[in-house]
Amino acid sequence: MTDHPPALAFSQDDILRYSRHILLPEIGGTGQEKLLDTSVLIIGAGGLGSPIALYLAAAGIGRIGIVDHDHVELSNLQRQILFETRDVGRPKATAATERLHALNPALTLEPHLLKATPDNLDTLIRSYDIVCDGSDNFSTRYAVSDACVRQKRTLVSGAVQRFEGQLSTFRPHRGGPCYRCLFPDATPEDAASCATAGILGAVTGVIGTLAATEILKELLDLGESLSGRVLTWDALSTAFRSFTLTPDPTCPSCGHR
Ligand SMILES: [Zn+2]
Numbered sequence: 624m625t626d627h628p629p630a631l632a633f634s635q636d637d638i639l640r641y642s643r644h645i646l647l648p649e650i651g652g653t654g655q656e657k658l659l660d661t662s663v664l665i666i667g668a669g670g671l672g673s674p675i676a677l678y679l680a681a682a683g684i685g686r687i688g689i690v691d692h693d694h695v696e697l698s699n700l701q702r703q704i705l706f707e708t709r710d711v712g713r714p715k716a717t718a719a720t721e722r723l724h725a726l727n728p729a730l731t732l733e734p735h736l737l738k739a740t741p742d743n744l745d746t747l748i749r750s751y752d753i754v755c756d757g758s759d760n761f762s763t764r765y766a767v768s769d770a771c772v773r774q775k776r777t778l779v780s781g782a783v784q785r786f787e788g789q790l791s792t793f794r795p796h797r798g799g800p801c802y803r804c805l806f807p808d809a810t811p812e813d814a815a816s817c818a819t820a821g822i823l824g825a826v827t828g829v830i831g832t833l834a835a836t837e838i839l840k841e842l843l844d845l846g847e848s849l850s851g852r853v854l855t856w857d858a859l860s861t862a863f864r865s866f867t868l869t870p871d872p873t874c875p876s877c878g879h880r
Contacts, residue, residue: 632656640727641683654843655683661842662686664751666739666767668693668719670702670827671757671781671834677705678835679755680723680730684842687723688733688751691715702824739763744770755838756780757831761806768793768802772877777841778802779849781834784820786858788830792837792849795870795877799850804871826858 633641633652644650644658663684665672668691679687695703695710695718710718716734723732737743739758748754748770756767756778764780771778775796782789795801833856837849854865872878 637683637729644682649845650843658683658839658842659685661753662688662751663838663842664688664690664748664754666690666754666756666763667758668703668705668715669699669757669759670822670824671783671831672719673703673705674828674831675755675757675781675835675838676719676723677726678832679838680727680732682835682839683727684730686731686733686751687720688735688747689716689719690735690737690739690747691719692736692738702822702827704828739767741766741769745774748774748776751776753838753841754778755834757834764802769876772796772801777850779834779837779841781830783822783827783830786823786826787856788826788858789853789855790830790833790837790849791853791868792841794841794848794850797850798870799848800868800870801874801877803876804874805853805868807871807874823858826856829856829858 641655644655645652661684663679665676665687668676668689676687676689693715695706695713695715697711700706700708705719705722714736716736720732720734735747744766754767754771754776756764758764768778772795777792777794779792780802793799793801840846841848851868852865853868854863856863870877
């Protein structure tokens with residue numbers, strides 16, 4: 624790729640704000656302009672959603688939607704770095720978008736104070752370019768993946784538990800597997816949440832930051848996609864591993880295409 628001069632539409636402040644992106648030949652002014660013209664829907668403003676939202680807002684994603692029906696609790700602050708102590712009791716989606724607005728006031732920030740369900744996800748997802756799932760339960764992750772399959776949206780999906788995390792990119796509309804190809808069925812054993820299993824707070828930061836990176840790579844078409852691979856990270860052994868994931872032709876969500 625060649626370097627592109629910043630577009631004329633950039634203000635002096637934009638050029639300063641995004642200068643470290645624009646300096647990268649792989650992004651340049653053209654790439655930054657693309658980010659500003661892009662929309663991302665983030666499911667869950669929790670431990671994963673916090674670094675995802677902060678890095679995407681800092682990167683200048685022009686329109687960011689945040690879906691979360693919960694309120695900030697004191698027990699969230701150990702890892703959910705979007706929030707401050709004074710936010711306890713406030714709706715997470717509202718507090719999150721206020722925090723992002725303070726970081727980057729030029730962005731369009733859309734709080735969706737609702738629970739993501741199969742009934743509302745198609746409509747929500749349809750109006751965004753790409754989806755990032757940082758939710759904390761299997762039923763939401765399945766519903767988000769199914770809606771992304773139907774709406775042909777790329778999904779970056781992360782999960783964490785205790786000292787471990789995993790991440791993948793799903794784009795079955797481009798020949799890759801979907802989330803149900805990875806987990807055909809959730810078992811009760813797998814379904815333990817942070818509330819019951821515990822989580823080292825910084826682990827959500829690692830996986831959430833990797834998720835934000837993969838979103839930016841997909842939007843800018845940079846490097847190798849994580850589609851068709853699952854990345855795992857174990858904090859205790861400081862080990863990253865990845866394994867190949869192929870589409871399941873019998874998958875109830877994306878099979879028989
Ligand atoms: Zn599938």
